[in-house]
Amino acid sequence: MRPLVGLGRFTGFCADVFKAVPKRPFQWGETVRQAWFIASVSILPTALVAIPFGAVIALQLGSLSRQIGAESFAGAASVLAVVREAGPIVTALLIAGAGGSAMCADLGARKIREELDAMQTLGVDPVQRLVVPRMIAGAVVAVLLNGVVSAVGIAGGYLFNVYMQGGTPGAYLASFAALGQVADLVSAQVRAFVFGIVAALIACYLGMNAKGGPKGVGQAVNTSVVVSFMVLFAVNFVMVALYFQLVPQKGS
Template identity: 80%
Template structure:
């Protein structure tokens, strides 16, 4: 029964966090500080991962479209793949791996030092004071990082398609208008927002429930990364399936 109990406690934790969003005072300074921390640990790895990711997508799809005789649509296929899937997935992995793990370690250390209990004794709600700012910061940074991944991935795909596959620069961008639409970007940004919130919630929950001293904190950090990855991929599949059912695609 332990997994069901943990699931119920996590759902209750999420509901408490949602309720604390509308309570005053709002921790504006803490939110800005956490957002800056997430940007500082995520922006460079995000850009470095996005370049080869976009290049690999462009090379694979460029080769496939050439075999099918539809090389003029290689740009559209590459851009759609980067915007729809690469951006949100890379953002989710980096936010969960770097940001979520750091949140879990921070709150876990506070837990074993009994700082959270001391805050409750003083009448301070740890969820409102510590969790809410981290969740909001993670959500905002995830949306911004998704835009960075999309822009860098498209630029990397453009360079590799034009230079290595002798693609036409104008056709690379013009073909996207034939198949792409604004809903693709909106869907990607929405998924990045949800992924950022989930990664922060998982990291904060496991950090605040860590037990067993420093060893327990390390185990909680490892667990937070694994659980975040599994949850994010499952949620991504559901949201993508809903998107294709709700939004009509161009050319279909």
């Protein structure tokens, strides 16, 4: 029954967070600070991961397209793979692994120092003061990072396809227009936004419920990363399945 009890408590925590979003005063300063912090710890790893991601996708799809005689669509396949899947997935992993672990460690340290209890004693809601800014910051930064991953991944795929596989620049770009659509980018951005919210909520919940001193904080951070990865992959599957059911695809 423990997993069900934990799920129920997490659901209640999420409800409290969303109810606290419209409350005033809104913590603009804390939101900006958290967004800058998450971006500072995530932007470089995201760019470094996006380059090989785009390159590997371009190499694999370029080789496959030659085998089946569809070299003219190698660019479309590479760009769609980066925009639809690689961008949101890389963003989710970096937000959960870098930003989420930092959030969990910060709130866990506050918990074992009894700062959260002191805030409640003074009549300050920790959820509104600490969790809401982190959730919004995580969602906003996730959307921005997804754009970075998509741009860097497409550029890396272009370079590898054109200069290493002998592709033509015109075919690489023109084929994407034949199969891609604006809805693909919108879907990726929406998923990145949701991933940022989910990762932030999981990290904040586990951090605010850390027990057992510094060791408990470390365990909470490890748990937050593992749970975030599992939940984000499940959410991604559901959202992708809904997208293909609701949005007609070009060329089909």
